[in-house]
Amino acid sequence: MRLLILGCAWLMVAIGIIGVFLPILPTTPFMILAAALFARSSPRFEQWLIDHPRYGQPLIDWRREGAISRKAKIASVSAMAASFGIVLFFGPPQIWLKLLIGAILLCCAAFVLSRPAPGR
Numbered sequence: 001m002r003l004l005i006l007g008c009a010w011l012m013v014a015i016g017i018i019g020v021f022l023p024i025l026p027t028t029p030f031m032i033l034a035a036a037l038f039a040r041s042s043p044r045f046e047q048w049l050i051d052h053p054r055y056g057q058p059l060i061d062w063r064r065e066g067a068i069s070r071k072a073k074i075a076s077v078s079a080m081a082a083s084f085g086i087v088l089f090f091g092p093p094q095i096w097l098k099l100l101i102g103a104i105l106l107c108c109a110a111f112v113l114s115r116p117a118p119g120r
Contacts, residue, residue: 009037
């Protein structure tokens with residue numbers, strides 16, 4: 001079971017890294033999930049992720065306070081808005097589907113904006 005969890009953790013890291021290059025795929029949620037999976041399978045890799053210069057601080061902020069930095073909130077909500085714009089102009093012709101996608105993105109944006117900023 002430990003190896004399965006470890007494999008899933010590395011899969012989340014890989015998807016998170018892909019998200020760095022694809023604006024439609026978020027990085028941080030996958031890294032948060034990877035850290036949680038590493039905590040259950042490999043404390044060494046969990047510490048590696050927590051100590052990472054780019055992903056470590058957002059993970060620490062999330063664990064301690066459920067917090068998202070202002071910069072990350074702006075980037076996240078901006079990407080959601082841009083994605084919805086793309087869906088509106090280039091997405092499926094069904095208006096109900098566009099509205100459904102918009103509602104889902106709106107709920108996600110509301111969640112992100114409702115998180116506190118890190119206290120640090």
